[in-house]
Amino acid sequence: MGMRFTIAQLEAFFWTARLGSLSRAAGHLHMSQPTISLRLRDLEQALNVELFQRKGRGLAPTPEGLALLPRAAALLEEADRIMLQTDPATVTGNIRVGFAEGFAMTCLPMLLETVRADYPLLKAEYVVSISYELERELNERRLDLAVLVNPIGRPGMRLVPLGVQDTAWVASVKWGLGPEVRPADLYRLPIVSNQPRSAMFRQIKDWFATAGLEPLRHDLCNSVAVIGHLVSSGVALGVLPARMMETEVAAGLVKVLRPVPELNHGRVYASYPEGGLTAPVSAMLKSIxxxxDAIDYLKVDAPDAAGPSSHSAHL
Structure with a gap:
């Protein structure tokens, strides 16, 4: 009987293929480059196949390497699942988690409490930004996990559907709008949103496009929290998560308006790299x-709803 490959060899192969070089794979796995090289050589011998070819200064998988990649990812995730059959209180390690800002403003307080209670030894760093930026950070391995709204969906990333975030037009009561609003009612009024690559900007643009209109005054701001403040101050209108503005609505400062037609739903996904379902990531997914559920934040998505399903996976 020939040599058997090991999980450690598969891991070296997976990260070298995903990151494109021995040095980056070694850095990611906190190992020396010679160790990664040795594991790859042993794996090639065990499988009797060449897995990489030189490409510029890096390495690219051969056709045989590409064929092995999804199977290696599936095996590594299964190995992680086996490792995860442990007492939650013993889950240790560091994790960097990204959150879309509107989502974070409502959900982060409950999440922090949940993680502290269920995984006291887990050390988390929370990064808040727009989904487009978070997706890029995830793709470049600067995040282990992210909660995204209307993600593009990139190859090599798992997307776990969480539900639909209720977003709506929100305006100061001083504008005297509502309860329903149409594109023709709003396009002359000042509007503020995140930058063009954001889900928020696309929602607004697409909504006005249904009537062949564009807002006459559309200012940009990179902070959802500040957009909320600008809207409640009455200087502009915005599309925001309805739950984020509950306090301002209760105080009689703003109104949540019903858009006709409806805005594109803010579909929320948790995303992590294939092969990246580590114990901390799994723990954080459970906590999220x-x-x-504790704050009843998301609506359940309709089963036929369009989304980036080509890369989606259920937990």
């Missing part, structure tokens, strides 16, 4: 789901 638990926190969302």
């Amino acid at each position: 789901q638990k926190a969302l």
